[in-house]
Amino acid sequence: MTTGTSPVVGRCGFVAVAGAPNAGKSTLVNRLAGAKLSIVTPKAQTTRSRGLGIVMLAESQVVLVDTPGIFTPRRRLDRAMVSAAWAGVRDADLTLLLVDAKTGMAGAVRQIAETLATQQLRSWLVLNKIDLVPPPALLPLTATLTALAPFEQTFMLSATTGDGIEQLASALTDAVPEGPHLYPDDDLTDLPDRLFAAEIVREQIFLQTHEEVPYGTTVETEHWQDRNDGSVRIEATIYVARPGHKAILIGEAGKRVRTIGMRAREELSRLLARKVHLFLNVKERAGWDEQAERLRAIGLDDRDQR
Ligand SMILES: Nc1nc2c(ncn2[C@@H]2O[C@H](COP(=O)(O)OP(=O)(O)OP(=O)(O)O)[C@@H](O)[C@H]2O)c(=O)[nH]1
Numbered sequence: 173m174t175t176g177t178s179p180v181v182g183r184c185g186f187v188a189v190a191g192a193p194n195a196g197k198s199t200l201v202n203r204l205a206g207a208k209l210s211i212v213t214p215k216a217q218t219t220r221s222r223g224l225g226i227v228m229l230a231e232s233q234v235v236l237v238d239t240p241g242i243f244t245p246r247r248r249l250d251r252a253m254v255s256a257a258w259a260g261v262r263d264a265d266l267t268l269l270l271v272d273a274k275t276g277m278a279g280a281v282r283q284i285a286e287t288l289a290t291q292q293l294r295s296w297l298v299l300n301k302i303d304l305v306p307p308p309a310l311l312p313l314t315a316t317l318t319a320l321a322p323f324e325q326t327f328m329l330s331a332t333t334g335d336g337i338e339q340l341a342s343a344l345t346d347a348v349p350e351g352p353h354l355y356p357d358d359d360l361t362d363l364p365d366r367l368f369a370a371e372i373v374r375e376q377i378f379l380q381t382h383e384e385v386p387y388g389t390t391v392e393t394e395h396w397q398d399r400n401d402g403s404v405r406i407e408a409t410i411y412v413a414r415p416g417h418k419a420i421l422i423g424e425a426g427k428r429v430r431t432i433g434m435r436a437r438e439e440l441s442r443l444l445a446r447k448v449h450l451f452l453n454v455k456e457r458a459g460w461d462e463q464a465e466r467l468r469a470i471g472l473d474d475r476d477q478r
């Protein structure tokens with residue numbers, strides 16, 4: 173972080189990436205960071221807690237804050253997710269309101285824009301997934317949104333194809349405040365390895381199960397052992413909130429949990445660049461999604477809810 177005795181001069185700031193579920197927030201953070209830091213699935217409400225993507229752009233350290241999608245919560249888990257998202261926005265120097273250009277104003281988009289305006293939070297509008305819509309469709313959506321909040325700038329991009337990313341990255345370089353870098357320049361995230369492993373397992377659950385099953389499931393890493401041969405042995409437990417879900421997750425003759433484990437192991441080996449031995453248990457824990465302790469285990473603290 174330091175060269176000799178003088179601190180790194182430059183810029184550094186927190187940029188929250190917020191929006192409705194499924195807008196592509198995690199895809200954008202991964203794209204800007206150039207690494208897979210947050211899990212991505214086609215299902216809404218994939219991200220459950222805040223995660224940092226630390227990006228070096230020229231002399232600027234841009235600390236991206238990936239947030240859970242903002243929606244109307246029902247369970248304590250949902251409320252904790254939404255409150256984590258708003259906390260991420262409030263603590264940031266700048267918020268990118270990411271909007272899915274295809275689904276437009278669906279969900280809580282209007283309410284999020286209005287809240288950014290009434291709370292006078294510095295924000296930019298980013299329309300994502302422009303690969304999915306004809307360009308003329310972007311203009312009325314931009315007009316509707318810019319009438320709701322005083323966005324400083326508007327960007328249109330595709331986090332998947334990378335189209336338009338350069339313009340956003342270069343604008344972010346100048347947008348964060350002057351100051352010393354808060355993290356070592358080669359750090360990529362603040363997510364501990366144990367949580368990351370649990371997230372990769374959860375990603376497979378979101379990809380391989382359906383309806384309410386993924387939403388009633390959480391994953392905790394119980395054991396992590398670095399072995400002398402460079403490999404790592406990870407034991408994780410998949411907790412299900414409802415009794416019927418255990419059988420679904422295990423699958424016929426254990427087939428589904430084996431596939432979840434196999435794909436998660438492959439992905440973890442690739443991302444950690446080391447051999448991974450992964451062991452999964454499935455347990456029922458009724459009502460975990462209403463329990464503060466379980467929420468804390470996945471990085472959510474709902475004590476300071478709005
Ligand atoms: N076609 C297209 N798909 C995209 C783009 N960006 C994201 N997606 C897809 O949209 C889906 C949701 O992406 P995520 O990055 O998980 O979205 P999110 O906003 O983080 O979602 P939550 O964490 O659930 O709030 C995934 O299937 C992505 O591949 C894009 O620019 N174009």
Ligand SMILES: [Mg+2]
Binds near residue numbers: 219
């Ligand atoms: Mg996400």
